[in-house]
Amino acid sequence: MEEKETRYKCNGKALLNALEPDKGFYYKRINRDRSVSKKYSFEAIQVFDMTVSGGPDKFYLHANIAESGATCMLRQSYEISEEDYKKFQLNKRGKYRLDLLTKASGGLIVRRKETASKRIDMRVRTSTYEQLSASAKKCNMSVTEYCRKVCEEGKVVAAFTDSEIELMTNIRQLSSHLSHYAAFLKNGIFQEMSKRDRLEYLATGESLQDYRREIKQVVTFLHKFVKLQKT
Known part of the structure; x- marks a missing residue:
């Protein structure tokens, strides 16, 4: 069992960043509050190690999940078919493993584009703003877009002049x-x-x-x- 889990393991976060860098993992929940117009709410999560195990009759997909603000991870296990078990092993870098997580969780875990919904207002010195403006210009970006990219990715590659x-x-x-x-x-x-x-x-x-x-x-x-x- 341990040998199979080690052999057929992938990091969900790393795989998502490689295939769909503009998306994140979310719990998709039905809104019970009638005062809310939207039918579903989405809670951001992180998916780390994904493994498969089982046989000869039952097979499982396991995922280590960290909820927003949590200090530890939860290991969730979902029953899958033997066919899905085999496909997980074969599709090492494809989207199949990501799709299987959504399918196995019954649509609870989904991938969706992350939107910039939070706003930050701050004041900076004139010299700091001029430095940011010059750096943003080299990258063909606005100052706001440049600052957001630096916060999200840590580094922005300048565009060719x-x-x-x-x-x-x-x-x-x-x-x-x-x-x-x-x-x-x-x-x-x-x-x-x-x-x-x-x-x-x-x-x-x-x-x-x-x-x-x-x-x-x-x-x-x-x-x-x-x-x-x-x-």
Whole structure:
């Protein structure tokens, strides 16, 4: 039993982040309060280790769940079919394992997009705001969106500037030319030349001079690109 659970285990939170990063796990409950217009309420939870066990007649899906504000996890077990048991083992990185959790729990555990429903108002110094504004501009974001991303993900990768895009375009064009020259040296007439003719061509060939010049251009562009990344 222990061996099977270890072998067929996955982390629900990690799997959800990989497949549906904009969603979270929730308990879906029916609202008993008639004064509330919405039929269902949703309580955010975290799903950690998911394992399967059982046989030969009964099979189970187990999930370690942490409710909002809880200091410990609860281990929930749901009965599943033998077919689901086998599919859980085979579908290591697919959505099937996530779908099975919803199915096995009878729709109690669902995945849904997390909405920004809470508002935070705060005051900062002018210098702090200017720093945030400059960082947000590099990422093509508003200050609000930038701050939210930093809080949620810890780090925001800056978008490419127009200068960086231009450099990348130039590098891509030159790399196409260099690939052409490389193919010529490997498979073209160059291979049919005698050793002496090859040496003479490498020393004086006009095409090869272009080849060398474009290599220097690529190196120059790469240096500029790296320098822009550091600024």
